[in-house]
Amino acid sequence: MPFxxxxxxxxxxxxNRERLLETAREMIAERGVAKVTMDGLAERAGLGKGTVFRHxxxxxGIFRALLDADERRFQEQVLSxxxxxxxxADPVARLVxxxxxxxxxxxxxxxxxxxxxxxxxxxxxxxxxxxxLHIRMLLGRAQVRMPSLNGLAVQLTAxxxxxxLLYLSMSETSAPPAPDVDHFxxxxxxxxxxxxxx
Amino acid sequence: MPFxxxxxxxxxxxxNRERLLETAREMIAERGVAKVTMDGLAERAGLGKGTVFRHxxxxxGIFRALLDADERRFQEQVLSxxxxxxxxADPVARLVxxxxxxxxxxxxxxxxxxxxxxxxxxxxxxxxxxxxLHIRMLLGRAQVRMPSLNGLAVQLTAxxxxxxLLYLSMSETSAPPAPDVDHFxxxxxxxxxxxxxx
DNA sequence: GATCTAAACGGACTCTACCCCGCTTCTTCT
DNA sequence: AGAAGAAGCGGGGTAGAGTCCGTTTAGATC
Numbered sequence: 001m002p003f004x005x006x007x008x009x010x011x012x013x014x015x016n017r018e019r020l021l022e023t024a025r026e027m028i029a030e031r032g033v034a035k036v037t038m039d040g041l042a043e044r045a046g047l048g049k050g051t052v053f054r055h056x057x058x059x060x061g062i063f064r065a066l067l068d069a070d071e072r073r074f075q076e077q078v079l080s081x082x083x084x085x086x087x088x089a090d091p092v093a094r095l096v097x098x099x100x101x102x103x104x105x106x107x108x109x110x111x112x113x114x115x116x117x118x119x120x121x122x123x124x125x126x127x128x129x130x131x132x133l134h135i136r137m138l139l140g141r142a143q144v145r146m147p148s149l150n151g152l153a154v155q156l157t158a159x160x161x162x163x164x165l166l167y168l169s170m171s172e173t174s175a176p177p178a179p180d181v182d183h184f185x186x187x188x189x190x191x192x193x194x195x196x197x198x
Numbered sequence: 199m200p201f202x203x204x205x206x207x208x209x210x211x212x213x214n215r216e217r218l219l220e221t222a223r224e225m226i227a228e229r230g231v232a233k234v235t236m237d238g239l240a241e242r243a244g245l246g247k248g249t250v251f252r253h254x255x256x257x258x259g260i261f262r263a264l265l266d267a268d269e270r271r272f273q274e275q276v277l278s279x280x281x282x283x284x285x286x287a288d289p290v291a292r293l294v295x296x297x298x299x300x301x302x303x304x305x306x307x308x309x310x311x312x313x314x315x316x317x318x319x320x321x322x323x324x325x326x327x328x329x330x331l332h333i334r335m336l337l338g339r340a341q342v343r344m345p346s347l348n349g350l351a352v353q354l355t356a357x358x359x360x361x362x363l364l365y366l367s368m369s370e371t372s373a374p375p376a377p378d379v380d381h382f383x384x385x386x387x388x389x390x391x392x393x394x395x396x
Numbered sequence: 397g398a399t400c401t402a403a404a405c406g407g408a409c410t411c412t413a414c415c416c417c418g419c420t421t422c423t424t425c426t
Numbered sequence: 427a428g429a430a431g432a433a434g435c436g437g438g439g440t441a442g443a444g445t446c447c448g449t450t451t452a453g454a455t456c
Contacts (some may be wrong), residue, residue, distance in 0.1 A: 162357070188344075
């Protein structure tokens with residue numbers, strides 16, 4: 001591969017992206033997701049609108065980038081944290097733990113997660129598959145006997161993330177999404193998994 | 199209840215709504231969902247933009263209304279058509295049939311269905327619950343023993359509709375969404391149900 | 397048929413995402 | 427250090443969603 005140098009990102013670009021992300025976080029904390037506009041963000045960061053789009057491509061892109069940071073931390077727990085979420089525990093227990101943790105994560109981030117969904121384009125190929133691959137892997141280890149583990153993984157991912165993203169995410173800012181939703185969903189996830197794995 | 203007369207909808211309003219729906223159908227057929235704009239629709243129908251919003255509330259509302267018509271026909275099949283979709287068959291068989299039919303329906307309507315999802319507001323409380331209630335009902339009849347049938351119904355609905363709406367709906371107009379997606383999803387739905395009901 | 401009133405209408409207005417492209421700044425090579 | 431070239435920047439411009447409110451009209455009543 002004749003790639004002398006990939007020509008890394010320019011230093012000012014890195015600085016500006018960082019600054020935009022930071023500013024976005026502030027604005028979200030202060031006034032909520034809905035009040036973050038491209039013009040507003042650019043102005044407050046002291047940059048041009050064009051710059052914002054160059055870095056994130058779209059409004060949704062900003063929220064995706066914001067999520068990514070936390071998502072990475074979450075995945076770390078899953079990949080190398082302590083059991084039952086991390087490796088070491090029984091695969092069924094890990095599935096249950098994964099679901100509960102994921103629900104809590106999405107509930108925590110629901111406003112941003114929802115805003116990161118781009119209307120028009122489907123979900124980015126790489127995003128659901130983190131969950132999906134993990135679920136797929138654990139199903140395999142759990143020796144679940146099914147004609148298509150891939151199909152099952154797709155459905156379970158949807159069962160897990162769908163209710164939050166699609167049906168449940170209430171208002172943008174108000175309404176702290178009910179106190180026990182995560183118990184409800186967590187419990188029924190556990191029941192579902194245990195029934196399937198049985 | 200002192201309601202002398204509910205004061206039905208005015209005739210011109212009915213006519214105009216019909217006309218808007220019809221025009222929208224034409225525009226979708228000709229240029230695709232993405233090219234339907236509120237201004238364009240209003241102009242082509244020979245009406246004002248305000249009128250369009252009065253009738254449908256938002257862009258998504260138009261597509262919701264469009265779907266509703268077909269949806270009603272679909273529900274009719276489910277409620278009183280021939281088995282195994284309609285009543286008469288074993289509840290597990292009906293669940294399987296329902297899933298397959300629903301997948302086909304959503305695949306058929308995916309462009310409009312996707313456009314009918316309102317960004318910002320969550321799904322209208324009444325929409326997913328048609329599927330959900332039906333699934334809930336069949337689960338009850340199938341004597342599935344689970345701590346929370348409601349929870350299961352939520353998840354199964356998401357498992358059924360989520361992949362289509364969230365992960366799978368490719369580009370707006372192009373890409374006839376793969377030839378055998380419905381087999382794949384249908385089969386794995388069947389496997390899932392049979393495993394749960396077992 | 398004339399009158400009245402609430403429903404329906406229309407289109408100008410606002411707000412925001414996203415595009416475009418000439419200008420500036422960094423980086424690297426000599 | 428200077429120059430060339432690419433990457434990054436800025437902000438004016440466009441298009442489309444949704445709002446507002448003054449005007450029009452269906453249809454009920456007398």
